[in-house]
Amino acid sequence: MSDAPTARPPLSPDDRLALLEGQDFWHTRPVAGLGAVSMTDGPHGVRRQEGRQTGFNFSALVPATCFPTASALAASWDTELLREVGAALGREARGQGVQVLLGPGVNLKRSPLCGRNFEYFSEDPLLAGTLAAAYITGLQGEGVGASLKHFAANNQEYRRLSSDSVVDERALRELYLRPFEIAVKDAQPWTVMAAYNGVNGRYCSEHPRLLTRILREEWGFGGAVISDWGAVNDRARGLRAGLDLEMPGYDGARVPELRAALAAGRITGADVERSATRLTELARRAAQTPRTPPVDPDAQHALARRAAAAGVVLLQNVGDVLPLPPGAKVAVLGTFAEKPRYQGAGSSVIQPTRLDTPLGELRALLGEASVAYAPGYPRQGEEDAARLRAEALAATQGADVVVIVAGLPENMEAEGVDRDHLDLPETQDALIRAVAAAHPRVVVAVQSGAPVRLPWRGEVAGLVQAYLGGQAGGGALADVLTGRVNPGGKLAESFPDTLEDVACSAFYPGGPRTAEYRESLYVGYRYHDTAGVAVAFPFGHGLSYTTFGYGTPRLDRERVGRGERLTVTLPVTNTGTRAGAEVVQLYVHAPQGPLFRPEQELRAFARVVLEPGETREVSLTLDERAWAVYDVARPGWHVPGGPYELRLGSSSRDLRARATVEVEGDGDLRPEPAAVSAAYRRPPHPFHAPDAAFRALYGAPLPDNSPYTPAEYDLNTPLGALRGTAQGRVLNALVTLGTEPRGEKRYSADAVSAAGAIREMPLRQLYLGTGGKLRPRAIAALAEAMAGRWGGALRALATPATEPPLTGGRKD
Template sequence: MTPTEAHALSTDALLNQLTLEEQVLLLAGADSWRTVPVERLNVPALKVSDGPAGARGGGPLVGGTPTAAFPVGIALGASWNVELLREVGVALAREAHDKGAGVLLAPTINLFRSALNGRNFESYAEDPYLTGALATAYVQGLQSAGVAATVKHFVGNESEYQRNSISSDIPERALRELYLRPFEMVVRDAQPWAIMSSYNKVNGTYVSESPRLMKDILRGEWGFGGLVISDWGGTYSSGESLRAGLDLEMPGPSRARTGLLEEAQRDPATRAAVRESARRVLRMIQVTGTLAQPRAVANAAEKGEEHGDTRALIRRAGAEGTVLLKNDGGLLPLPAGATVAVIGPNAAKAQVMGGGSAQMNAHRKVSPLEGLRAALGEDRVTYALGCNNDRYLPTLDIPVRIDYLGPDGEIIATEDKQGSEVMWFAFPEGVESESFRARLSLTLTVPADAEYDLSLYSAGLSRLTVDGQEVIDNWTNWQPGDTYFAFGSNEVRSQRLLSAGEHSAVIEFMPRAVEGSVAGFSAVRLGFRAPLSVGAIHEAARVAAQADYAVVCVGTTGEWETEGVDRAGLDLPGDQNALVSAVLAANPHTIVLLQTGGPVLMPWLGGVPALLQGWFPGQEAGHAFADVLLGHADPGGRLPQTFPARLEDDPTHPETPDLQYPGENGHVEYKEGLFIGYRHVDHAGTQPLFPFGFGLSYSSFELSEARLSEAEIEPGGQVNVQVQVQNTGERAGQQVVQVYVRDVKTTLERPTKELKAFARVSLEPGASQTVTLGLDMRALAYFDDELQAWVADAGQFELLIGTSSMDLPIHLPLKLTGKWSWLVVKT
């Protein structure tokens, strides 16, 4: 059959041409990023790519083909801008096409249950409605350009601790009202072409083996007709997972489904499930255009082209997600002609992304120092480091020669890479992924005689020699740790007195089988750092004192905020708090630019006049920050997550590790139920550091003339909320109108209020705009787990309108004349 003939066939007609064996082959990947082609029928491989903040392609997590790095999920969530998310989706589709991919493994829409989730940065918000609305636009934009979205991780993956085996024990109401709700919104409103099942169990059953979650709810109630893909290594059975609704096991070659053909041959139910899942794989190949025009899916064919309009979009998105949390006396924006000292560990090093599968080889990484120097001129911007915030010693951007060795130590293949961290996803011909031996050779260039810090960590066995002498042994006593999705070792450090000049370094490496790891995953990382002077903080304060303004760039990095491991606490790592205090004492005109993937504690907050939360805003970070600091762009962000004043105020109460967090004996119990984020603040009566939805503008706004289209509605009806927004300041600015619903008298316990509508408004000075927001029955309803129905009780509701969860000055009464219900399980 020719490609033209294959394309002309309907999905069912093409499916009928496949043998049972060929159908089974379609249901597990060929490798990490591709499905199995059926060459007999000219059915091409379909390529997928990570991830939410950029299309990495089929390369490793570090290095690989250059690509555009967009703001991470929480930075996009902070924009509260539906249209921006749609634009980002369209731009990401082009990036995916450049990498030969028809499927993007994104967006991530799990909620912020705990402030300590290591993958917090990847998701949008603590609120299901905000998350669902933003994700819907992202998916619509991506798929409008012919690339499939893969909405993840369905469902209950709100932390990384033991994620491959733990059971998220979630009460039914919390599951329905919080954790399933954004998935439901995206499925109903955007019709995504794929969903990714999560690693974990929900209430004792692996999601990938749960007929209730995947068949009854996802496909039955919501009408999802697309492809369900496993998370990488998240398929735990053969026919059982298939019959439950998991279509495609990734990555390949198959591990869990090696016996699927035999099972299908003897079991009619499994054979029927194979056919249905194979149909969905074929349909995906068709709807992405891959069948009509097979893409060049080989990694070598990937394009690293940079697009100017994408750069501009990333820069604008970075500014729109930046949240102005404090601006006493109107310190910001900085005046023209000011001299600025840029201080801190995140000043000269651009923190543009989180860690794990979301990372990529960005076209560029513009630091705050570079952005301000480009905007103000080299002569007006000074710099001092002050302290470090690395979790691990930094890597070196130097050439590395890799020799692959045979059984007798002979070289069987050689390749050259850049950078002292190597992850293996592809190998030269003749090299076996699970049994290779490698020798990595590199040259350390040392600027001065001193004691230097060196380190190794690896997914596999490793050792380091420098100038022929062993420095680190991570081979004979290899210990499992938190690196590489918890499949790697802990970092092993050593100090070495090195003289100025060049030194030869050699890393020996051999794979090590780890239970539960993705097939063929091997990696090693060499860290190297010169010592920091004892007086570094004092020197930073001296530099700050000599400038008109000081911008202290502190926060975390992708090493602290990463897939595979949760955060240990809310404190800034290292001596960053001491650095902020020292700079503030030296220069009262101090601005803190905070880059984290979530909340942190701020013991210096009371004395700092200006504070910006910048997140990880993608490759144009420094330019976006300069735009905001200098007033070229209004800080458009509003917090998508509550910032607690102390760790004990987090709804999961992690001060005493237990069943609620991070879990015990294979279970994590969502004992807080419905009360996460601002819902917890209302319920527990805590006072957050900054509330959900909060953010300042360089201008001022007034909300007025709020009214409802009708004061009473009947069951099944809708109501519109109108409110006038006026820019009462002297600058153009942005405001986010937020509408929360309160059920005045409830049958079941409910949160005090819940976000049900929002709108972002951009206005020139003195201008006004009337915003209209619609609310339907679901905006008034709770889930009755006994009735298995959405229910809105007859009676009085209150609509609360304002600009954050704690600033809602407008209250409008609404009456529902009768009880409304919607059964999700038909009887």
């Protein structure tokens, strides 16, 4: 049998143009002889919907394994586990006929307030990129493509569909692009998803520097670039920049526009051919993996439980209150123990195949008679809080240990909306304080996708961060609390004491038009460790039921020349009585130089599992990027020479061993401006960057960030900003009419996310929001009407369908 490819008829010019837009909400257009590519949301489950394919339909989801969210998986620091989860998702996707899973997300956790942080890995780019590469490798090893997202600098939900991220070049390169670079170079995802927002004056979906010069020419990406759903501002401009596929698509609506752009010279035949070829290749790869029988749900659930347990972080354990002793009487409090928060809210919502609860699993492991229960607080709102608290206190009588399961409800943490503060609901804080005052052995387990403030942590004995553990998270938490699993999770993000401990807090989320990243490199521990800020729990922290000793590190060379690698080896010993896992973290402290740098940065890590008394040699390798900075004056990566200190430990604040290596530099760096040096070399607390310092760092005038005025309303104006006119207020009322669920439904995951999305939706997204029924010309006319430009509205309606309808956009 011949392996030669089957000859296919050539595509017509209009066929090529049609290929650049999706066929519907979840499929590409079929390519001759290959068929359409089926996509669906991830990243922690296969979120395939049945029925109509013209929009999101949360009521028609096919049951699938709900794995832990990215924030929980990241706490494992376990690349092999991420590979395994990726492979399991790939097998399940194949069984459902899905060929591209939309994930993983590697956007950095710039602020703990970002409503979508549950879907991202870390505040550190090395950790985020390394885990993402492992996940992609596992997924694509099963013949299912990944879609690495959201490229790039998409770090908030407020105005995420229209905001311009204003980021200095060093922070962009060293932090925000770095996890994408690692994942692309190490795992070559089939697709990369361009984000909604802009970066430094251009929308990501039409950013030639991001999509072509950096992604393809510098990093060697060979796949297809697709838009986030509804992210396209100007399709011709995006195609020219390197955006191959617009998603979703509606009846070839973009073909006339692109045909006119081709005739007008806004795009070329080569632009069209280039993207059509990439999409044909995507279809060819997808066609090579046939649909397979459904996966074994029990095996998937077992892996989900193991993965969730690996991401549970033991934050404190005073008096060895954990693990729960055999035969102990346990009072379990908190409605989240019975109705857990186990996944995020928004486009990643999964209909699980089954659902474990902490209460049910603790009773299964400890015995029904050993576990008392009381809800303790309302799941939403404050009704009956005092009565529930009193009943909970009564339930603790005679208990040896009290376990309180707390967390963030869906209406406080969702895609589409950022959090307003770091606090848990007041009813939960009140319960914890009341019980802690009455009982000496209280353990609090927190279910949340991101850090929360823990003002009572000194009043309780045990504290566990359970994250959002997926459908098996309840069993995983029970495994850790009872000691069936020795916790080995480490925080992939810092837990601040207060919001002002976060460097970006004074200017997050920004708006109304831009998000200024004034903190530059000072994200998470990079700020805390440089400014000496005390935190509740530092980056990398996590306790175990055993202990570990670190020996003296050995270097394979004392001086590192250009292009050489350095290997650091040190012995690690389990000095306790239980088998357990330790994550050895290597931070690099750079010498003082002409450019400001954080106090230390994670440059390598390794997870090691040890039996009691066992010692193993752990080796970590550093390449040239461990020392490099991005030099704006000589665009590229350059190494300042000098002595670098290597710091090894169990967290960024628990450093156990040090060594020094002399690194050969590659030339002098131009000193930064004095204003930059004054503001950033010794960052203050709370952090503040004066206008002059940030302008000097940014290297250009700062973009306009004034409020929207009616005269400026255009297709990129968010609905929430249109309330400056009577017609804008009417439009807001019409769009939200019928979308405000009543009663308990208003707190559901999809309702909370949808409400936030409507508020932030720019007018151009009505194309997606109406399932393509409201065409671009009509939306353009609506934008003119919102601004009171009635003549412009009539002209937009009369514009031929072959002309682009847009009335706004960023610079070309």
